[in-house]
Amino acid sequence: MTTKTKNIKTSLLVLLLLLVVLLLSAIFTYRIYQNAQLQEEGSEASLALKATEQTPYTDLEGNPFSFDAYRGTVRVVNVWASWSPFSTQELQDLETLATEYQDKNVTIIAINRKETKERAKAFLDTIGQFQNLLIAIDQTDAFYTSVGGFSMPETLFYDDQGNIVRHYRGALQLEQMRAFLEEARGVETQ
Numbered sequence: 001m002t003t004k005t006k007n008i009k010t011s012l013l014v015l016l017l018l019l020v021v022l023l024l025s026a027i028f029t030y031r032i033y034q035n036a037q038l039q040e041e042g043s044e045a046s047l048a049l050k051a052t053e054q055t056p057y058t059d060l061e062g063n064p065f066s067f068d069a070y071r072g073t074v075r076v077v078n079v080w081a082s083w084s085p086f087s088t089q090e091l092q093d094l095e096t097l098a099t100e101y102q103d104k105n106v107t108i109i110a111i112n113r114k115e116t117k118e119r120a121k122a123f124l125d126t127i128g129q130f131q132n133l134l135i136a137i138d139q140t141d142a143f144y145t146s147v148g149g150f151s152m153p154e155t156l157f158y159d160d161q162g163n164i165v166r167h168y169r170g171a172l173q174l175e176q177m178r179a180f181l182e183e184a185r186g187v188e189t190q
Contacts, residue, residue, distance in 0.1 A: 047075070047162060056142040057111065060121050065136040070107040074184050075158040076177070078110045079144050082123035084152045086171035091127060093174040097181065098132035105160065106181065111136040113144050113152075157184040 047067035057065040067075070078094055080087040091110055098108040110133055112120040117137045124130065138144070147156060151169040157180045159165050165184040168176075182188075 047077070047158070056140040057136045057138050058117060060117055060124075060135055060137065062117055065134075067109070070109075071162065072160055073105050073107045074160050074181070075162075076106070076108045076155065076181060076184070077143070077158070078108075078153060078155045079113050079147075079149060080110050080153050081113050081115060082119060086153050087123075088127050090153055090155075090171060091124070091130070091133070093172070093177060095128070095130050095133040096174060097177050098134075100178075101181065102132050104185070106185070107134065108132070109134045109136055111138050111143050113138055114141045115139070155180075157181060159184050159186065 055064045055066045057067075059065045067077075076094070076097070078090060080091060094108055094110055098106075101108070110130075112135070115137070116139065120135070120137055124135065144154070147154065147167065149169075153171060155168045155172055155177070156164055157166040157168075166180045168180065172180075
């Protein structure tokens, strides 16, 4: 093989690698742009449906569940699943939070992702009673998809106008939940 042929092959390989890097960069940049757009658009869209759509969510009894009933409240929406090792503690902490804020114009919703109501119910029965935490089932994964979810669990904190104040990916401790909720309520903490 001649030096000229080697140089051409090396140049083609470098060009190919550059194209792959550019493609990956474009995909990554687009993903960041999508998440920024969701934040910018007020994000009530992640909770709302078009007038022609039927809610993809149900409660534990299989009745339709809609976020619309909670407009005007500060909302915390946690995405959970029985297979997530963090869900047990987070759901218990969310119940604590829901009890603490039940008279403060705050709604706390735990939305199960892609499991049947029977499976979700069986899991919940093993970890305690939920009196103040609202539980929704999303067998279609519509919510998780609408917020650009890519980790488990994910928790979104909305102000009373429906704007996402914080989108936290990963497990949260109760104190973090309180701080982010106060941020969504517009209350300064020290």
